[in-house]
Amino acid sequence: MQVSRVAEVIVETGGISMQKSLHYKIPEEMQSDNLVGSRVLIPLGNRQASGFVVGLAEDTSVDRKLKSIIKLLDQEPVLTKEQLRIARWISGYYFSSPQRTLQAIAHPVLNKTRSCREKHYYVNFSIEELNRVTREIRRAPKQVAVLNTTARSPGLTKKQLSEKACVSYTVIDTLISKGYLYFKEVMSDVNSTSYISPVKPELTGEQAKVVKNINFYLQKNVHKVFLLHGVTGSGKTEVYLRCIDCALQLKKSAIVLVPEISLTPQMIRCFKERLGNRVALLHSRMSKGERYEEWNRISQGHADVILGTRSAIFSPVNNLGIIVIDEEHEFTYKQGESPRYHARAVALYRAYVNSAAVVLGSATPSLESYCRAKDKGPYTLLKMDNRVDNIALPFVKVVDMRKEFSSGNKAIFGSELFNAVNKRLEDNEQVILFLNRRGFNTFVVCRECGMVLKCPNCDISLTYHHQGDLRCHYCNYSQMAPSLCPGCRSKYIGYFGTGTQKVEKEAKDLFPQARIIRMDADTTGRKGAHYRILKDFEERKADILIGTQMVAKGLNFSGVTLVGIISADTGLYIPDFRSAERTFQLITQVAGRSGRAKSGGEVIVQTFNPEHYAVTAAAAGDYEGFFKEEMNVRKEMQYPPYSRMIRLLFFGKDENKVNSLAEAAFKILQGYINEDKGIIAVGPSPAPLTRVRGNYRLHIVLWSKDEEILRDAVKKTYDYCVKSVGTGKNAGISVDVDPYSMI
Ligand SMILES: [Zn+2]
Numbered sequence: 001m002q003v004s005r006v007a008e009v010i011v012e013t014g015g016i017s018m019q020k021s022l023h024y025k026i027p028e029e030m031q032s033d034n035l036v037g038s039r040v041l042i043p044l045g046n047r048q049a050s051g052f053v054v055g056l057a058e059d060t061s062v063d064r065k066l067k068s069i070i071k072l073l074d075q076e077p078v079l080t081k082e083q084l085r086i087a088r089w090i091s092g093y094y095f096s097s098p099q100r101t102l103q104a105i106a107h108p109v110l111n112k113t114r115s116c117r118e119k120h121y122y123v124n125f126s127i128e129e130l131n132r133v134t135r136e137i138r139r140a141p142k143q144v145a146v147l148n149t150t151a152r153s154p155g156l157t158k159k160q161l162s163e164k165a166c167v168s169y170t171v172i173d174t175l176i177s178k179g180y181l182y183f184k185e186v187m188s189d190v191n192s193t194s195y196i197s198p199v200k201p202e203l204t205g206e207q208a209k210v211v212k213n214i215n216f217y218l219q220k221n222v223h224k225v226f227l228l229h230g231v232t233g234s235g236k237t238e239v240y241l242r243c244i245d246c247a248l249q250l251k252k253s254a255i256v257l258v259p260e261i262s263l264t265p266q267m268i269r270c271f272k273e274r275l276g277n278r279v280a281l282l283h284s285r286m287s288k289g290e291r292y293e294e295w296n297r298i299s300q301g302h303a304d305v306i307l308g309t310r311s312a313i314f315s316p317v318n319n320l321g322i323i324v325i326d327e328e329h330e331f332t333y334k335q336g337e338s339p340r341y342h343a344r345a346v347a348l349y350r351a352y353v354n355s356a357a358v359v360l361g362s363a364t365p366s367l368e369s370y371c372r373a374k375d376k377g378p379y380t381l382l383k384m385d386n387r388v389d390n391i392a393l394p395f396v397k398v399v400d401m402r403k404e405f406s407s408g409n410k411a412i413f414g415s416e417l418f419n420a421v422n423k424r425l426e427d428n429e430q431v432i433l434f435l436n437r438r439g440f441n442t443f444v445v446c447r448e449c450g451m452v453l454k455c456p457n458c459d460i461s462l463t464y465h466h467q468g469d470l471r472c473h474y475c476n477y478s479q480m481a482p483s484l485c486p487g488c489r490s491k492y493i494g495y496f497g498t499g500t501q502k503v504e505k506e507a508k509d510l511f512p513q514a515r516i517i518r519m520d521a522d523t524t525g526r527k528g529a530h531y532r533i534l535k536d537f538e539e540r541k542a543d544i545l546i547g548t549q550m551v552a553k554g555l556n557f558s559g560v561t562l563v564g565i566i567s568a569d570t571g572l573y574i575p576d577f578r579s580a581e582r583t584f585q586l587i588t589q590v591a592g593r594s595g596r597a598k599s600g601g602e603v604i605v606q607t608f609n610p611e612h613y614a615v616t617a618a619a620a621g622d623y624e625g626f627f628k629e630e631m632n633v634r635k636e637m638q639y640p641p642y643s644r645m646i647r648l649l650f651f652g653k654d655e656n657k658v659n660s661l662a663e664a665a666f667k668i669l670q671g672y673i674n675e676d677k678g679i680i681a682v683g684p685s686p687a688p689l690t691r692v693r694g695n696y697r698l699h700i701v702l703w704s705k706d707e708e709i710l711r712d713a714v715k716k717t718y719d720y721c722v723k724s725v726g727t728g729k730n731a732g733i734s735v736d737v738d739p740y741s742m743i
């Protein structure tokens, strides 16, 4: 006799998500269906809910009255077995609810709209017959309106037609059934590739060596992680393409992750030209229909190279051979909301499961990755130190803004940058001005000596609060803002911040002859806006491009010979232990935008901290030097990569309840600290963003060398909080494992 089986279901609830799966009987008629990975309708209490079938279990509960699944919601499973496995891993590692995780992975399928095959409508008679036909149906004026509209402008979609003729969809459907109208299905052109160019550029010696190394292991079918440390312009994209070629020849598929798709039009073009329609694109700027269509092409095997942002790591590819993560140090790979996964961590897991290769590429690798690749670590370090065509790296000049300040120039542009921009404008060359605006403009810096006020306990910049209160967002240390600089007794200590708009205004005043465009979150809201701005700049319709992080990504402009970094320090003041690392990465990346042309380039870095190692190392192009210095700092404070970090965030409308929840959580953690298990926990302290949408926020940051003990402590604390909060909405807790943002 066959053992009867029950379905394990993760229920989709509106409110608080359940941590565990529930069991349901599988009705007779569904026994043969492919249930695992599908969604089903199930009874829950006295209502109905949907849920994901995540597995089948033997029915060991003969006398327990299990309820039955009501019906199957999908014709085909929405998740593959591999995706379910990834979901389980993410929920476990990141303490995220299984429901939210499954929804995040299946997102393109769950949010499908009608596919992007559009119906275009036409009249089924010649235009001379229009009068005769409309007379026939003159009693239905709405139908007449539709026929008139369609005859005048053939090829409209249903939506356009109904809007233009002011009728409902039913009127159009009636005309279809009467035979007056017909439609053609047209594929919207997400994927049209104009031509495929099989021409591959010749590899440099460095590239060839790296490709050979990676492909050797690809062919051997073993899981292996490579860190490709190549300077900007060293031709990493070509390396990726050659390794993907190798994977495809082995009948394997590839996933390529990029930090921000709209900023990598050059890379997309490159992939499409070389691989044509085998490439599927997946990113958040596509419409739901487009994403669904791409998802289908992948699961049906029509596309086997997936190029996309963070969530493309979940794509339903079969037989995965290689995962490439370009600019692996970028923070956009970490999701800010639950499930707070890092795409690199998921990639490592997925590649491990598939015995696939991972290539992490960067000119400025994250400290975490680099220390795993150095000194015979688990990763293999591959280096490319020269630019393709041997174009020299740009000349970087550091300008001490303290001197400018004391000589009386209090403007945003120091005299060096001013003169350099003027010269470029005279020579008809292009300039990029970069402003690091991430984080806060509420840090305190002395404009005379460059001193930044830091927490004596945590070595983290203090943040300015109202009423002159300076506060550490890790340990909650606070002090009054001094009126004189503790370093040099100057009275020019205060908060400092400059926006792109202010830079734009000053640039317009200083360089009235220049054509200036600005690219930041305010000017790029509309779809395609990035692309248009960059295209204009590429076509030399502007002389100066002013921008934030967005201009730091992998773009090459042959006309740019000067990059000015307005204030290199901004990143140094972010209350985060990674602030020096971010500053180093940004200066290096931005500097890489200059001098891609044969003429060579110049970079001017304005700073109040010219001797800070993040600034000097970036100016000298000295990654190793930076790495050594920064690792010393991390070691001293026991920050990652010397430890693992987890952040607990408490939030809610009721400030008292949030406070007491955080206090209770800290008591549990205190047990671990008192027993000296090597956990450091600081807080609870107000999160830098203390209030978000009426929610009051507190956090506890904890870190430890011993990952197991740390996770155990967090698990106990988390379980306690979830239980004590219950279903109340006045306070809640969320966990961020390996946090990348502390705001
Ligand atoms: Zn000072």
Ligand SMILES: [Zn+2]
Residues within 6 Å of the ligand: 455, 456, 457, 458, 459, 460, 472, 473, 474, 475, 476, 477
């Ligand atoms: Zn502190």
